[in-house]
Amino acid sequence: MAKTNKDARPKARLPKGLRDIEAAELRAQNAMLDKIRGVYERYGFEPLETPAFEYTDALGKFLPDRDRPNEGVFSLQDEDEQWLSLRYDLTAPLARYVAQNFQTLTKPFRRYAVGRVWRNEKPGPGRFREFMQFDADTVGTDSVAADAEMCILAADTMEALGFERGEYVIKVSNRNVLDGTLEVIGVTDRRQQLAVLRAMDKLDRLGIEGVRELLGPGRRDESGDFTRGAGLTSEQVTIVLHQLEAAYDEKTTFDNKVQENLSSSRLRNEGLSELVEMRRIYTSAGYDDGQILINFGVVRGLEYYTGPVFEADITLDVKDEKGRPVRFGSVGGGGRYDDLVARFTGQKVPATGFSLGVSRLQAALTALGRTGSAAVGPVIVTVMEKEHIADYQKLVQTLRSSGIRAELYLGNPKKFGKQLEYADKRGSPCVVIQGSDEREKGEVTLKDLIEGAKAAAAIKDNKEWKETRPAQVSVKESDLVSEVRKILARHKS
RNA sequence: GCCGCCUUAGCUCAGGUGGUUAGAGCGCUAGAUUGUGGAUCUAGAGGUCCCCCGUUCAAGUCGGGGAGGCGGUACCA
Structure with a gap:
């Protein structure tokens, strides 16, 4: 490689708010995605994938008198100078897709989507600039049964991910109730x-x-920072707080609360009766207030929700690695958005959906210490004699074709100890050894690294350690697969 | 965006009031042990003390500015 000017070398670094996801975390993430997908499929949603970026105006971002499209999104210009933006959620692309394919879609249209989204904001705990969402939406019905379904879907998903009752809650409110209060x-x-x-x-x-x-x-x-308030009079404040507290009083039933809150606002009454109906549906489906709870403190995004809104919260205390409490915010949310498709077609298309923040959820699970155990590494076939490397590769292939995760040691085989050290670091359950001794007898030696590590604990002296050669057996080469399987079975848990 | 704290080896961190060649633990590399992981011992590599400017005979240390990280707050379709 040519010498480069040291100053001209790029620094190996990551933009802020972005991260590399390594093996253990990636496996855990894939496991989560499988569980979520299982629930969404069971509910009858169909998968859909759309591109990472779209025309900025299609995402709902317009270009005001500014050089750059709205802050908060990452944007770039196409060669024809049209603005494109990375998607910031999966709902806006869905609205575009539905508008574009409206004639041919079977309504109500039910789809799920999983993918990365990007937001150009200040990162924080559980907040990234690139993260993964897993959404389910029903487009083309204004039935509150669809909204109620989103709530039970959310509850089922949390439980599929291993949260017990009481460790999570789906909180529900209604935008019309809030707007009614303003009225x-x-x-x-x-x-x-x-x-x-x-x-x-x-x-x-x-x-x-x-x-x-x-x-x-x-x-x-x-x-010491001051946040300006809304400037309401004390009478107004009392009314708002009274409504907020309604959901927090567990002594009275929800239905009584609704009666108490009935008032002159038609909007609010409408919202409340929608909530009553939703609750009737999910209660009859077997979900109680411990899982899905009416809570008027749920507001969600201010721009596009038009009816019921909900969010998924973890109710456990989350602490960071130093034991300090961490605020993660909600791990998912959604609601009814009846005007999103109309932006394109002019025709009102009612829709409702739920979005799970996979990355934030996983960050919370990690902070809770609920990470899965490390994956078992591959069986390593060691190289005792370089000139027989083809024979060793054959052993590897034999294992692989029997469905066993295996690899040939590809580093410098000069020092045999290095090979075992490598296998140890890779988390291998066992290594395969074949030197001239074994070859002459048509055998291979199998060394159980997990058993061996246990035996090592009792041995202090290095000589003894070497001479005992703990947890290893010689077997016929033809029995390689079955003997390795025995070792794997021993450590399967 | 605003407020506060922080930035010294790959990692975690020491370095009163400015003063020679900036340290430790862990990790890494090599050897003791050329067909055996761990433990132990020995040796070694590894630093623009975040960057720039200033004060000073002298700055890791003091001052100003900037960048990055963390936390709070605001915003969050």
Whole structure:
């Protein structure tokens, strides 16, 4: 290789918020995806894959008087100077797909999709700039049964991923209820409306008093930073908080709460009766308030939800490696979005969906210490005599064709100890050894590395260690496969 | 974006008030042991002390600016 100017060499580094996913984590992720896919398939959703990037306007991002399309998305320009953006979720591409293929799709259209999405935001714990989502959506029905189904799908998925009842909760609210509240307190200014909704969204994190401050004049946090409030009067604040707290009072049944909250707002009554109907459906399907819970603090994204909204939360305390509590946020969410396809076609197409944040969920599982055990490595066939390397490769192939994960030692075979060290680091269950001694007898030596490691614990002296050669047997070469299988079976757990 | 803390070997971290060749543990490489993992012992490699500017006879240490990381907060379709 040519000498390069040291200063001209690129630095090997990763952009912030992006990460490499190595073997153990990748295997765990694939296992998760299989479980989620199993649930979604069982519910009758069909798979669909769309590209990583789309035209920026198709994603719902327009180009205002700016050089760059909206911050928050990664964008690039095509050779015809049209703006493209990496998708920031899987719902916007779905809306584009449905609009484009509306004539031929069977409605209601039910599809699931899994893939990476990108957001150009500040990364944090459980927040990445590239992460994976797993979505299910039903397009073309306004039935609340579809919304209720999303909630039970979410609950089933969490349980398929190993969460017990009580370790997660699917929280449900309805955008119409929230908008109705705004109507009742007479807030019509859009900016003030948004401020009220954002404040309500923070109930879980800041508690009722924090929300009270944010609804009123504002709140100063522990870092000394001040957040401006929504500026409501104390009467308005009381009404909003009363509604928020409704879901938190476990002594009264939900239906009583709904009665209490009925008011002059037609919107709100509509939203409440939708929630009652949804609850009737998932309760009759066997799901209780421990799994799916009405909670008016659920707001979700402000832009496109039009009816029921829900989110999946882990209720366990998550701690980082130093034992400090970590706030992960919700691991999934969704809701009804009736206007998304209409953006393209002008025709209103009701839709509802659920999106699971696979990366965040996995980060939480890792922090909870619920990571799977390490995978068993391959059987290593060692090289005792270089000139017989073809024979060793044949042994490897014999194992492989019997479905056993195996490989030939491809490093420098000069030092035999190195080969065992390599096998040990790879997590091999056993190695295959054949030197001239074994070859003359038509045998191979199998060394059980897991058994051997246990035996090693009792041995202090190196001489003894070498002479005992723990946990190894010589077997006929023709019995290679069956004998290796015996060792593998011994360590299968 | 705003506020706070942090940045010294591959990793985790020591280095009162500025003062020679910047250290430890773990890891890595080699040997003791040329057909056997672990343990032990020995030796070795590995550093622009995040970057730039300034103060000073002298900066890892002090000042200013910047970058990166972590946490909080805001935003989050």
